[in-house]
Amino acid sequence: AQSVTQPDIHITVSEGASLELRCNYSYGATPYLFWYVQSPGQGLQLLLKYFSGDTLVQGIKGFEAEFKRSQSSFNLRKPSVHWSDAAEYFCAVEPRTASKLTFGTGTRLQVTL
Amino acid sequence: DADVTQTPRNRITKTGKRIMLECSQTKGHDRMYWYRQDPGLGLQLIYYSFDVKDINKGEISDGYSVSRQAQAKFSLSLESAIPNQTALYFCATSERDTQYFGPGTRLTVL
Numbered sequence: 001a002q003s004v005t006q007p008d009i010h011i012t013v014s015e016g017a018s019l020e021l022r023c024n025y026s027y028g029a030t031p032y033l034f035w036y037v038q039s040p041g042q043g044l045q046l047l048l049k050y051f052s053g054d055t056l057v058q059g060i061k062g063f064e065a066e067f068k069r070s071q072s073s074f075n076l077r078k079p080s081v082h083w084s085d086a087a088e089y090f091c092a093v094e095p096r097t098a099s100k101l102t103f104g105t106g107t108r109l110q111v112t113l
Numbered sequence: 114d115a116d117v118t119q120t121p122r123n124r125i126t127k128t129g130k131r132i133m134l135e136c137s138q139t140k141g142h143d144r145m146y147w148y149r150q151d152p153g154l155g156l157q158l159i160y161y162s163f164d165v166k167d168i169n170k171g172e173i174s175d176g177y178s179v180s181r182q183a184q185a186k187f188s189l190s191l192e193s194a195i196p197n198q199t200a201l202y203f204c205a206t207s208e209r210d211t212q213y214f215g216p217g218t219r220l221t222v223l
Binding site for chain 2: 004009032034042043044045046049051090094099100101103104105106
């Protein structure tokens with residue numbers, strides 16, 4: 001069965017520092033890959049997605065993610081974090097043959113000023 | 114995303130009561146989904162529908178039922194609510210391979 005692992009439950013970074021959130025997946029074939037963000041009291045907003053092609057994907061709000069097939073990873077990065085980036089971040093995968101997402105358990109990001 | 118709306122946004126109910134959560138979308142998407150979110154567990158799929166005549170169970174459908182009244186409307190029902198159904202519930206729609214989420218309904222079962 002496919003699975004998604006986000007090994008970091010909670011991360012704290014200082015405003016202006018760089019950020020990397022980890023995501024690993026287990027699936028037979030390379031799935032579609034997504035990162036969503038959930039701000040407090042809000043729904044999930046799509047940050048970026050990878051279907052094929054260039055393995056470095058640019059998203060909204062200055063985020064990017066890199067797909068590494070050899071490591072089955074899709075890590076999310078941001079060069080300089082803003083206080084408004086404090087939220088929960090979810091990695092998700094979807095098999096190419098079925099429109100069903102499997103989510104990781106999420107990483108809560110705290111930003112200190 | 115205002116294109117996907119959920120009602121109510123918050124609901125407190127008692128054990129054994131029947132509850133309906135509603136989802137409406139103006140995106141014109143055929144595919145709709147219901148998820149629940151529990152702290153530390155991410156989102157789990159309850160039911161999904163690829164069109165009005167197509168309803169499918171997700172990972173955790175026990176205790177829930179759904180109705181797809183029209184392309185734009187997808188309702189989730191708890192026939193007899195129990196406390197462990199206390200959670201945040203999300204509706205989503207998709208076109209091809211990207212899902213768009215509603216703002217969520219916080220349900221508390223006492």
